[in-house]
Amino acid sequence: MKSHWEILVVDDEEVMRESLAAWLKEDGYRVETAASGREAIEKSRAKDYAIYFVDLKMPGGIDGIETMMQIRKLRRDASIIIITAYATVDTAIAAMKEGAQEYIVKPCNLEEISLLVTRIIKVRTLQRENEMLKKRLRKTYSLNDIISKNPRMQEIFRLIEDVANLRSTVLIQGESGTGKELIARAIHSSSDRADQPFVGVSCAALAETLLESELFGYEKGAFTGAASQKKGKFEQADRGTIFLDEIGDISPKLQMDLLRVLQERSFYRVGGSEEIRVDVRVIAATNVNLQEAVREGRFRDDLFYRLNVINIRIPPLRERLEDIPLLARYFIERLSVEVGKDVEDISEDALQLLLTHSWPGNVRELENSIERALVTSRSRLLTRPDFSFLAKEVEDQDPFSIPAVTLQELEKQAIESAIKRTRGNIKEAAAQLGIERSTLYDKIKKYEIARS
Amino acid sequence: MSLIYLVTVGNVEEGVLDFLQLGLADAFGLRVRCLDPLPDPSYAFDPKRHQYSSVALMHELMKVCPGPDVRVLGVTERDLFIPVLSFVFGQAQLNGPLSVVSLARLHQEFYQFAADSRLLEERALKESMHELGHTFGLVHCPEKSCPMSLATNIRQLDLKRSAWCVSCEILLEEALVE
Numbered sequence: 001m002k003s004h005w006e007i008l009v010v011d012d013e014e015v016m017r018e019s020l021a022a023w024l025k026e027d028g029y030r031v032e033t034a035a036s037g038r039e040a041i042e043k044s045r046a047k048d049y050a051i052y053f054v055d056l057k058m059p060g061g062i063d064g065i066e067t068m069m070q071i072r073k074l075r076r077d078a079s080i081i082i083i084t085a086y087a088t089v090d091t092a093i094a095a096m097k098e099g100a101q102e103y104i105v106k107p108c109n110l111e112e113i114s115l116l117v118t119r120i121i122k123v124r125t126l127q128r129e130n131e132m133l134k135k136r137l138r139k140t141y142s143l144n145d146i147i148s149k150n151p152r153m154q155e156i157f158r159l160i161e162d163v164a165n166l167r168s169t170v171l172i173q174g175e176s177g178t179g180k181e182l183i184a185r186a187i188h189s190s191s192d193r194a195d196q197p198f199v200g201v202s203c204a205a206l207a208e209t210l211l212e213s214e215l216f217g218y219e220k221g222a223f224t225g226a227a228s229q230k231k232g233k234f235e236q237a238d239r240g241t242i243f244l245d246e247i248g249d250i251s252p253k254l255q256m257d258l259l260r261v262l263q264e265r266s267f268y269r270v271g272g273s274e275e276i277r278v279d280v281r282v283i284a285a286t287n288v289n290l291q292e293a294v295r296e297g298r299f300r301d302d303l304f305y306r307l308n309v310i311n312i313r314i315p316p317l318r319e320r321l322e323d324i325p326l327l328a329r330y331f332i333e334r335l336s337v338e339v340g341k342d343v344e345d346i347s348e349d350a351l352q353l354l355l356t357h358s359w360p361g362n363v364r365e366l367e368n369s370i371e372r373a374l375v376t377s378r379s380r381l382l383t384r385p386d387f388s389f390l391a392k393e394v395e396d397q398d399p400f401s402i403p404a405v406t407l408q409e410l411e412k413q414a415i416e417s418a419i420k421r422t423r424g425n426i427k428e429a430a431a432q433l434g435i436e437r438s439t440l441y442d443k444i445k446k447y448e449i450a451r452s
Numbered sequence: 453m454s455l456i457y458l459v460t461v462g463n464v465e466e467g468v469l470d471f472l473q474l475g476l477a478d479a480f481g482l483r484v485r486c487l488d489p490l491p492d493p494s495y496a497f498d499p500k501r502h503q504y505s506s507v508a509l510m511h512e513l514m515k516v517c518p519g520p521d522v523r524v525l526g527v528t529e530r531d532l533f534i535p536v537l538s539f540v541f542g543q544a545q546l547n548g549p550l551s552v553v554s555l556a557r558l559h560q561e562f563y564q565f566a567a568d569s570r571l572l573e574e575r576a577l578k579e580s581m582h583e584l585g586h587t588f589g590l591v592h593c594p595e596k597s598c599p600m601s602l603a604t605n606i607r608q609l610d611l612k613r614s615a616w617c618v619s620c621e622i623l624l625e626e627a628l629v630e
Contacts, residue, residue, distance in 0.1 A: 015507050019534035025546045027602065028591035083536065107501070107538040111604035 005031045005050040005121055010040040010067060011083070012058045016106075019436040020053060027117070037062030043068045048075055050124050051117065056084035056091060065098055072099050079120045097294025143190075146182045147330050150320035152450070156183065156312055163310050164190035169262060171247075171284040171307045174314030181243060183312060188241040192263075196240030199233045203254075205247035212254060213270045229272030234267060234278050241281045245308065248288035248299065255300045264307045267298060281291070317359040317366060318420075319450055324354050327363060331370040332382065337372050346382040353387050412447040415440065419449065455628075456484045456584065459516060461509060461528040461552070468555065471573040472580055475614065477580050479587075479599075481628070490583075493530055506532040506543040506552055513550045523587045525580055526552035541579050541603065544586035551583035559608060575589055578612045585620065588627040591615035593620050622623065 007029050009015040034040035037058055044052070051073055056064035068080045081102045082095040095103050102116055139380070144155045163170065166186055172180045181200060188198045206214055213222070217232030233242055241351075248259070261267050266277045284307045293299035298408040317323070328346050337342045346354075359365050373386040377428075405413070414433065421429040430440040443449075456476055458469060467485065477484045496508035497573040513526045532540050532554040541558070544551035558575040560568045593600035596608070598617035603609040616624060 013535070015505070016535040019507050019543075020536045020542070022546065023534065023537070023540075026544065026586050026591060104536075106536045108534060108536065109538045109604070110540070110602075113537065114602060114604055 005124065006032065006047070006305055007051045007117075008032050008034060008040060008043060008049040009051065009053045010034045010037065010058075010064075011053075011055040012036060013055070014062070016055065024117070026091050027114070029117075035286075036060050037064070037067030037070070040067050041074070042080065044071045044074050044078070048078070051120050052080045054080055054082055056082050056095065066092055068095070068100060069098055079124065081116065125255055143186050146179055146186055147326055148320060148323045149326060150315065150323050150333070152315050153320060153323070156314065159312060160186050161190055165192050166310075167281050168309040169281075169307050170283045170310045170312060171290070172283065172312045172314065173290065174285075174287065174363055175316045176287045177313040177364030178316060179289075179363050180314060181245060183314065184241070184243040184283040184285060188281075189244075191241070191281070193240050193281060197237050198241050198243065199237035200243040200245060201233050201243045206250040208251040208254060211250065212257065215254075216257070216267050216269055216276075217272075218270035219272040222269070226271065229269070232269065234261060234280055235276060237280045238278045239280075241283060244282065244284040244287060247284040248286035248293055252300070255303050259300065259303045259306060262303070283304075288301065315450070317362045321355055324366065325351050327366055328370060330353060331367050332374065335367075335371050335374055339371065341367055341374050341377060343377055343382060344380050346386065349384045350382050350387055353390060357390050386434055408447075411443070412449065415443055415447065416449055419444075455471070455518075456480060456482050456523045457487045457518060457522055457524045458484060459487040459513065459524060459526050460489040461512070461526045462490070462530060464527050464529055465569070465572075466530050467569060468573055468576050472525075472527065472577060475573075475577040476580060476584065479577075479614070479616070480624070482585065485512065487518075487524070490516065492527070493528065496530075498533070501533060502531075503533040503539065504528070504530040506534055506540055506554075506587070509552050510543060510545070510550050513552065513582075517549050520549060522549060523584055524550050525584055526550075527555065527576070528552065529555050531556035531619075540607065542583040544583040546586050547589045548587060551580075553579045553583055558609075563606065573615060575606075575609055577614050578609060581616075582616065585624065588624055590620055590623055590627070593617060595619070 007024050009017050009021045009024070009031060010033070011020070012035055017033045017035065019099065021033050024031045032043060034043055036058060038060065039054070039191075040054065041062075054064045054067050058067070062070070062219050064082055064084070068082065071080060079101045079105060080099065083106055085106050092103050100121065102426040104113065104116070113226060143160060146153070146157075148154065160183065164350060170184070172183050174180050185198060187350045188194060201215060213230070213232065215232050215234055217230050217235055218226050220226060220229050224336060257267065262282060265279070266275050268275060290299055290304055290308070294301045294304050304348050328351065332343055332346060354366070361368070366379050369387065369390060370382075372389065378385045415429070418429040419426075422432065425442060428435060430437045458472060460469060473484045473486065490512060493504050493509050493512065495512070496506075498505055499526040509526060509528065509532065511546050513524050517524050532543065532552065534540055534543065539557065540554070542551065544552035553576065555572065555576055556562065558572055558579065560566060560571060585600050590600050592602040595601060595617040596611055597613045598620055599612050599614065600616070600620045601608070601612060603612065
């Protein structure tokens with residue numbers, strides 16, 4: 001439908017302006033007119049037009065070229081056609097140099113103008129379609145800025161939507177940088193609490209006593225420096241969601257206090273005797289293995305079960321390699337604006353490099369790497385040399401160095417690596433590891449390792 | 453029921469006007485009447501272009517328009533233009549009462565061929581349907597054989613039929629009901 005597109009005709013001569021506008025209307029477009037460059041700029045400020053027809057010679061200080069330059073400042077992608085009665089090479093060059101898409105000399109024949117408009121509209125339609133498809137694709141693979149086409153992540157997206165409106169506690173587990181807070185925020189913003197507060201607390205960042213007063217607040221005079229009563233995070237999050245990050249790091253006393261809040265939905269401020277009741281949805285997250293911490297007695301099992309009502313385990317980036325191109329392009333689009341670079345895409349060989357990196361820092365590391373590459377890039381395409389710092393990091397790694405992890409973790413990593421190397425071929429992976437296939441199956445089950 | 457008024461502007465072959473009167477009545481299902489002829493549009497002549505301004509001609513038509521609910525079609529032998537275009541076969545007010553067609557480029561003689569009065573009449577009818585169609589709110593149609601398609605030259609005009617396409621017929625009926 002042509003009528004979706006609006007055209008602005010700018011000419012100081014009424015006959016010229018209105019007759020062209022009338023003809024374009026007959027062709028099915030919505031048309032507005034402006035009698036001066038100034039009026040055109042104002043109209044363009046208020047609305048984006050698909051095409052601007054601008055007469056070159058206009059009185060009143062702002063001629064066609066100046067008008068075009070001002071419009072282009074406001075609308076970077078505007079399609080501007082300069083119209084002139086006098087065809088000189090100089091004016092044509094000036095118009096094209098300043099960004100006129102076309103230059104027509106009046107009177108031009110009907111065929112010329114019709115083809116010109118049709119061609120520009122065709123390009124605009126394709127641009128719009130492209131934008132729409134990109135948005136649709138992003139919507140398909142994203143939930144509140146979390147982007148993934150990995151089947152396990154897609155399952156998480158579905159789970160988030162299913163549990164959003166429940167009050168049940170959620171435990172999010174995942175390595176550092178996998179986006180645990182984003183998942184928590186997605187749950188909150190998909191829930192009926194979305195317009196209520198989302199309050200985040202990093203439990204590892206504060207000492208036990210500070211964390212206690214941070215979470216539950218304190219009464220005036222509760223301790224030295226408590227000059228007035230202060231509401232804690234639980235009270236601030238009333239009717240909303242509280243996100244307790246790095247929950248695995250809290251002390252036994254706080255574990256007990258938290259258990260009480262989860263059971264009773266009430267607590268006391270530090271130094272207070274009044275019971276405070278809150279309606280808060282608790283989402284906790286950790287990058288440590290809480291089950292193991294429970295087994296080792298470092299984490300209360302009753303608290304673990306209270307927290308682990310709904311469990312979300314975010315896979316690390318190395319287990320969702322298919323997301324790397326998607327995420328890389330998403331970060332390029334978002335960060336290129338932030339760092340002021342006109343970068344549009346990433347080359348195939350650069351993507352190959354990103355796919356071979358192990359990403360111990362997960363999505364956050366990928367985001368930082370894209371930002372670093374954008375800052376140093378000098379072209380509109382990120383290429384392999386822009387990521388030379390990654391290659392260097394790979395070279396720097398001592399192949400025989402053993403990370404400071406438990407023997408079990410090392411075994412898990414060795415199995416994961418063998419499965420990855422053999423692209424999921426269990427027979428081959430078992431052979432490489434020097435163990436029986438049945439043993440490998442047992443270990444895959446034990447460590448909950450993905451087979452693809 | 454609405455009426456269509458035909459008005460000649462300067463000398464026009466009588467046969468063409470008769471053909472238009474019958475053809476337009478059939479195409480629009482409306483009564484078609486003739487107004488008193490208007491004189492040659494010398495006021496619209498542009499000496500630089502040796503053509504006549506269709507905008508100036510439309511201003512004159514406005515003066516003889518019998519009312520807001522009717523449609524007026526001016527018919528002239530003069531070659532018409534609007535400033536941005538080298539020529540126009542005709543012009544109309546979208547959803548307005550006025551329209552005009554030029555027969556100048558519809559004659560075979562314009563293209564150095566022998567005169568063909570039948571062909572002239574057919575072309576005049578198709579172009580008149582097109583311009584009057586605009587006055588009923590129809591815009592250019594992508595169907596090349598429909599009178600509402602855009603003809604930028606005489607070959608494209610000859611490809612049209614003097615019958616509406618299904619889509620334009622429906623739109624026209626809706627406009628006529630309104």
